[in-house]
Amino acid sequence: MPDYKQAVDADRLTRFTRRLIQTPSLSREEEAISQVIQAEMLSLGYDEVYTDELFNVVGIMKGDKPGPRLLFNGHIDHAGVGEMPDAFSGAIIDGAAYGYDREVIYGRGASDMKAGVAAMVHAGAAARGMGYPQRGELVVTCVAREEIAQGEGIGYLLKNGLTADFAVSGEATGLQVYLGHRGKFEMKVTTQGRTSHGGFPQGGINAIYKMNEFINALRQDYELPEHPVLGPATVTVLDIDASPGSLSPIVPDRCNLIVDRRFLPEETQDGLLAGFQSLVDGIQAQDPEFQATLEPLKWFPAMLTEPREPVAQAMLRAREAVMGQAGEFGNWYFGVDGTFLNQAGIPCVGFGPGNEYLAHTPGDVVPVDQVITACQVYTALIADLCGNKAGK
Numbered sequence: 001m002p003d004y005k006q007a008v009d010a011d012r013l014t015r016f017t018r019r020l021i022q023t024p025s026l027s028r029e030e031e032a033i034s035q036v037i038q039a040e041m042l043s044l045g046y047d048e049v050y051t052d053e054l055f056n057v058v059g060i061m062k063g064d065k066p067g068p069r070l071l072f073n074g075h076i077d078h079a080g081v082g083e084m085p086d087a088f089s090g091a092i093i094d095g096a097a098y099g100y101d102r103e104v105i106y107g108r109g110a111s112d113m114k115a116g117v118a119a120m121v122h123a124g125a126a127a128r129g130m131g132y133p134q135r136g137e138l139v140v141t142c143v144a145r146e147e148i149a150q151g152e153g154i155g156y157l158l159k160n161g162l163t164a165d166f167a168v169s170g171e172a173t174g175l176q177v178y179l180g181h182r183g184k185f186e187m188k189v190t191t192q193g194r195t196s197h198g199g200f201p202q203g204g205i206n207a208i209y210k211m212n213e214f215i216n217a218l219r220q221d222y223e224l225p226e227h228p229v230l231g232p233a234t235v236t237v238l239d240i241d242a243s244p245g246s247l248s249p250i251v252p253d254r255c256n257l258i259v260d261r262r263f264l265p266e267e268t269q270d271g272l273l274a275g276f277q278s279l280v281d282g283i284q285a286q287d288p289e290f291q292a293t294l295e296p297l298k299w300f301p302a303m304l305t306e307p308r309e310p311v312a313q314a315m316l317r318a319r320e321a322v323m324g325q326a327g328e329f330g331n332w333y334f335g336v337d338g339t340f341l342n343q344a345g346i347p348c349v350g351f352g353p354g355n356e357y358l359a360h361t362p363g364d365v366v367p368v369d370q371v372i373t374a375c376q377v378y379t380a381l382i383a384d385l386c387g388n389k390a391g392k
């Protein structure tokens, strides 16, 4: 058994992870962190390192012979800080307050996903130290603008010709192998009423009361499908407002609701809209005054990589080689850039350090040992897929 553990420089990887956390990088403000990553890649001996106008950073480790191209993907921006204290300290602290019985690195982006990026960048160096890739090449993509948009950073690379045979997303999976996630559909529902004086409400039709009927139907009558791997679809409401508003005493004739529906890979936007429309029709059958319109707002595609895909099987082997067990397949509750890689025909699996439920929270931490283990598993994956005896 090759010594993947020995190959990783744990101290240097820990320092690099802390440095990334100490470098603020809100979406569209990634220039500084892109420079930190480029410098690290060059110093680690990457054969090619380049950046672009969005401050995506790409590093390539080439093998001696032709072979498959393995792509690692992570994003370098982080969510807003909110009320998180000392958000960029990158301090190593006791993990007890965060549910860990060991040391963690603290700071915005620790779990989402600077630890994953650091582990991927260092895996290239650890593999090179062991003589990998022997064939093909490793392409480490550290992309900008993931948190704000529909895969803007990775989309830019794909549009400019990025291709690969296999991909790994380093978003937090708690060191489990993930196959994907549900999609997200955001929709606006508007109910119509009729204004009247607030002192004479019976003269109008209150659009808020009409929306209340819709919300009740959503909670009581709306059925959600379930997927064997990705689990149940979910629905919730995110926001509500009414007009003309409370400046003058007037019964509102308009109410808007934002609905968040997490969907399964087999579901379509037309199908989802038809489902909500039949809810509207059902209310209308009971209440002829009820009037509502539906407007699709956002669509983030579901991701599902088949368990039999070579990269999924190789990821299990790599995990077993380092951690002793292949573990079970899982999935994220949120969406990742890997869905755009899948859409581009590059089968992508997830594997990364940190707990996905800490992402975007004030308890954004990652256990030190998970960063190191993730790097070792990535190194084993490079050896597996880009070694001379690949896919054994």
Ligand SMILES: [Zn+2]
Residues within 6 Å of the ligand: 075, 112, 113, 146, 171
């Ligand atoms: Zn993320």
